[in-house]
Amino acid sequence: MKNINASIITIGDELLIGQVIDTNSAWIAQQLNRAGIAVTKRIAVGDDADEIWKVLESENQHADVVLITGGLGPTSDDITKQLLCKYFDGKMIVDKGALENVKFLFEKIYHKPISEVNLKQAEVPDVCEVIQNKRGSAPGMVFQKNGTIFISMPGVPYEMQGIMEDVIPMLEKRFELPVINHRTILTAGIGESALAEMIKDFEAQLPSEIKLAYLPNYGMVRLRLTTSGFEKVNTEKVINEQFEQLKELVKNYIVTDKDQTMQEVLGNILSKNKKTISTAESCTGGAIASLITSVPGSSAYYQGSIVSYSYEIKESLLNVKKETLEKYGAVSEETVKEMLSGLLNQMKTDFGIAVSGIMGPDGGTAEKPVGTVWVAVGNKEKQFVQKLKQRFERKKNIEVTSVMALNIVRKFILEEDKI
Amino acid sequence: MKNINASIITIGDELLIGQVIDTNSAWIAQQLNRAGIAVTKRIAVGDDADEIWKVLESENQHADVVLITGGLGPTSDDITKQLLCKYFDGKMIVDKGALENVKFLFEKIYHKPISEVNLKQAEVPDVCEVIQNKRGSAPGMVFQKNGTIFISMPGVPYEMQGIMEDVIPMLEKRFELPVINHRTILTAGIGESALAEMIKDFEAQLPSEIKLAYLPNYGMVRLRLTTSGFEKVNTEKVINEQFEQLKELVKNYIVTDKDQTMQEVLGNILSKNKKTISTAESCTGGAIASLITSVPGSSAYYQGSIVSYSYEIKESLLNVKKETLEKYGAVSEETVKEMLSGLLNQMKTDFGIAVSGIMGPDGGTAEKPVGTVWVAVGNKEKQFVQKLKQRFERKKNIEVTSVMALNIVRKFILEEDKI
Numbered sequence: 062m063k064n065i066n067a068s069i070i071t072i073g074d075e076l077l078i079g080q081v082i083d084t085n086s087a088w089i090a091q092q093l094n095r096a097g098i099a100v101t102k103r104i105a106v107g108d109d110a111d112e113i114w115k116v117l118e119s120e121n122q123h124a125d126v127v128l129i130t131g132g133l134g135p136t137s138d139d140i141t142k143q144l145l146c147k148y149f150d151g152k153m154i155v156d157k158g159a160l161e162n163v164k165f166l167f168e169k170i171y172h173k174p175i176s177e178v179n180l181k182q183a184e185v186p187d188v189c190e191v192i193q194n195k196r197g198s199a200p201g202m203v204f205q206k207n208g209t210i211f212i213s214m215p216g217v218p219y220e221m222q223g224i225m226e227d228v229i230p231m232l233e234k235r236f237e238l239p240v241i242n243h244r245t246i247l248t249a250g251i252g253e254s255a256l257a258e259m260i261k262d263f264e265a266q267l268p269s270e271i272k273l274a275y276l277p278n279y280g281m282v283r284l285r286l287t288t289s290g291f292e293k294v295n296t297e298k299v300i301n302e303q304f305e306q307l308k309e310l311v312k313n314y315i316v317t318d319k320d321q322t323m324q325e326v327l328g329n330i331l332s333k334n335k336k337t338i339s340t341a342e343s344c345t346g347g348a349i350a351s352l353i354t355s356v357p358g359s360s361a362y363y364q365g366s367i368v369s370y371s372y373e374i375k376e377s378l379l380n381v382k383k384e385t386l387e388k389y390g391a392v393s394e395e396t397v398k399e400m401l402s403g404l405l406n407q408m409k410t411d412f413g414i415a416v417s418g419i420m421g422p423d424g425g426t427a428e429k430p431v432g433t434v435w436v437a438v439g440n441k442e443k444q445f446v447q448k449l450k451q452r453f454e455r456k457k458n459i460e461v462t463s464v465m466a467l468n469i470v471r472k473f474i475l476e477e478d479k480i
Numbered sequence: 481m482k483n484i485n486a487s488i489i490t491i492g493d494e495l496l497i498g499q500v501i502d503t504n505s506a507w508i509a510q511q512l513n514r515a516g517i518a519v520t521k522r523i524a525v526g527d528d529a530d531e532i533w534k535v536l537e538s539e540n541q542h543a544d545v546v547l548i549t550g551g552l553g554p555t556s557d558d559i560t561k562q563l564l565c566k567y568f569d570g571k572m573i574v575d576k577g578a579l580e581n582v583k584f585l586f587e588k589i590y591h592k593p594i595s596e597v598n599l600k601q602a603e604v605p606d607v608c609e610v611i612q613n614k615r616g617s618a619p620g621m622v623f624q625k626n627g628t629i630f631i632s633m634p635g636v637p638y639e640m641q642g643i644m645e646d647v648i649p650m651l652e653k654r655f656e657l658p659v660i661n662h663r664t665i666l667t668a669g670i671g672e673s674a675l676a677e678m679i680k681d682f683e684a685q686l687p688s689e690i691k692l693a694y695l696p697n698y699g700m701v702r703l704r705l706t707t708s709g710f711e712k713v714n715t716e717k718v719i720n721e722q723f724e725q726l727k728e729l730v731k732n733y734i735v736t737d738k739d740q741t742m743q744e745v746l747g748n749i750l751s752k753n754k755k756t757i758s759t760a761e762s763c764t765g766g767a768i769a770s771l772i773t774s775v776p777g778s779s780a781y782y783q784g785s786i787v788s789y790s791y792e793i794k795e796s797l798l799n800v801k802k803e804t805l806e807k808y809g810a811v812s813e814e815t816v817k818e819m820l821s822g823l824l825n826q827m828k829t830d831f832g833i834a835v836s837g838i839m840g841p842d843g844g845t846a847e848k849p850v851g852t853v854w855v856a857v858g859n860k861e862k863q864f865v866q867k868l869k870q871r872f873e874r875k876k877n878i879e880v881t882s883v884m885a886l887n888i889v890r891k892f893i894l895e896e897d898k899i
Contacts, residue, residue, distance in 0.1 A: 355875060
């Protein structure tokens with residue numbers, strides 16, 4: 062038994078000029094990982110025949126599986142299919158299944174006439190095995206060369222993901238795959254260096270087959286233990302033992318010991334306790350609401366948000382006093398407290414979050430520089446207010462503030478629960 | 481004069497298991513591109529000495545510049561610095577500037593004691609030129625080998641971006657760089673294939689030095705012309721001529737002929753006409769507000785949002801009639817119309833957007849399947865209602881709906897303006 066290694070190749074000029082962020086690679090890597098296939102390399106190249114050829118050659122030398130996305134569109138800047146045909150020494154033929162699929166899509170779903178370029182989507186090299194695309198017109202194609210399997214898929218994430226539903230079982234059938242185990246802890250309130258210092262003895266004694274990684278994000282750090290092996294029971298036992306030790310060491314900082322996001326953790330707490338929440342957002346401009354509602358089923362505990370981007374709305378919808386805004390400004394402890402109290406009156410939820418701050422690039426003053434944020438959380442009986450100082454650019458300031466606000470209310474709810 | 485080619489190497493196991501989406505590569509590619517350096521390859525490898533070594537070797541063979549991010553953290557899963565030291569045949573020394581920087585950060589900014597691992601951040605190979613990190617403790621390092629320049633930077637985006645502010649001028653000094661020109665048109669209301677059909681004659685006659693690309697996203701297609709040359713005036717003239725032709729061909733579908741997002745386009749229209757807008761969101765859960773407020777200065781035209789995730793809030797804050805909700809449901813033409821009218825009453829803005837739909841994965845019915853969305857836009861005098869059918873998973877459905885809603889109100893405002 063051997064470990065199966067994969068490479069991911071993404072094709073498209075848009076990746077090289079930075080117009081598009083590559084989310085496909087991360088998604089594919091997750092799927093492969095879960096199936097026990099380790100990704101050892103990810104490569105992005107442009108719509109350039111020479112470069113694509115070279116990268117196919119280089120990955121053929123060491124990878125067991127090569128997953129390729131992109132370059133399969135109907136337009137002439139997409140040259141990948143012709144090149145694959147040449148590389149694998151085939152000739153183009155019309156695939157009956159793919160042709161039926163294209164016709165079905167245009168007649169029944171898009172209700173549009175089929176053009177010549179659309180029909181070309183049904184052509185494939187005769188040396189490949191076709192995986193039909195249930196979500197679009199470009200089919201998936203499976204090739205083999207020198208013992209390496211190459212799988213070509215369209216670059217549209219939704220279509221690629223549909224094809225991967227068939228790819229994973231195919232790979233599981235073809236290879237004997239090891240079990241890859243991950244255990245993750247999301248920590249908050251402690252930096253990467255301090256965490257490393259705290260668990261350095263633990264790290265030193267870790268068995269060589271277990272890897273520890275620090276993944277800092279949004280001002281929090283996720284710790285991840287990883288192991289891979291062919292004896293399912295044994296590897297699980299080893300990693301679980303180490304994981305329990307790690308949890309004990311960092312217990313004061315744990316948000317969750319599952320692979321969950323902050324909004325999922327908060328959602329679970331609210332669901333379990335049958336409590337509801339609402340938000341009043343100024344500087345985050347709906348980003349907290351967006352995070353909460355990104356979780357399916359969040360309507361069970363989330364009532365809504367009042368995004369009060371102006372003084373007027375803070376007054377009219379959240380009942381913040383004009384004098385408060387004039388005396389202390391919109392970014393102040395006094396204002397977020399009144400926002401919270403107004404919110405709870407309007408939304409009638411068990412808990413609330415109110416946020417006001419300056420996200421940049423403009424709007425900062427000497428007294429209240431860019432990055433100053435006030436957060437109030439609480440219920441009718443009790444409020445907790447915290448001042449944050451962010452030090453990123455606008456987008457990141459909004460993201461970090463939103464996640465931190467969720468963490469502040471999470472802690473508040475857990476504290477309340479104890480009492 | 482020759483074109484300067486760059487490779488981007490990102491290091492970190494988190495990239496290979498898909499726990500993190502690589503946004504650094506796209507950002508770096510944008511910066512390089514603007515400076516006239518073409519990125520020909522992007523490679524991600526894990527925290528694995530052999531793999532990192534191999535990729536340094538392979539890129540040394542063809543790239544003029546190699547930008548490396550990640551693997552420089554203070555924790556022991558980060559092995560890159562030691563490896564670079566070995567690869568470039570140096571030995572580790574303490575850099576005085578980097579040491580001062582670490583001390584400054586911990587004493588003056590973080591207000592935390594410095595640990596041994598933090599101090600290690602100031603060590604660098606003696607064969608590199610140091611670029612100080614103004615935003616963190618790991619310095620940037622510049623190496624040379626066989627005529628290729630290697631630049632190593634930390635993986636934290638905010639820190640890397642700070643270092644790049646010094647990298648770009650350094651590269652501009654070292655190389656004679658060509659001018660790379662991009663011209664983009666954002667189109668809406670027409671698919672990729674239909675666009676390709678429409679402009680196929682234009683595409684056929686394009687001079688060989690101009691590349692055309694189709695970039696579909698959010699149900700829209702961006703068209704991009706690119707050219708690169710050393711004679712600034714000439715290349716600009718050629719691309720501008722072609723661009724005018726292209727604009728004329730697709731004029732009925734143009735959202736913008738600049739490299740702007742939909743929310744920037746809408747913001748500009750509102751600013752220019754001194755108009756205001758507000759939003760009432762159900763299924764998008766704050767995502768439209770988030771998009772609008774992602775634009776700096778949006779407070780000039782944006783009042784806020786009422787995210788009404790429940791029936792109660794639709795009634796109490798947006799004045800939707802109980803009978804309407806009972807008779808037609810929350811996802812209906814009647815409900816979004818009342819949401820819009822309630823919104824305009826509450827927010828007193830010139831224009832408004834109201835959205836209600838089913839984003840999935842649950843909540844769909846035979847009559848109203850997942851993906852059904854109603855959008856109402858308008859002002860006090862006139863409303864326009866449109867039904868959308870999305871066909872993605874939850875996250876993508878929310879994103880696409882949000883951008884489409886902005887486009888619908890954009891068209892409404894432009895139409896009103898004409899009258």
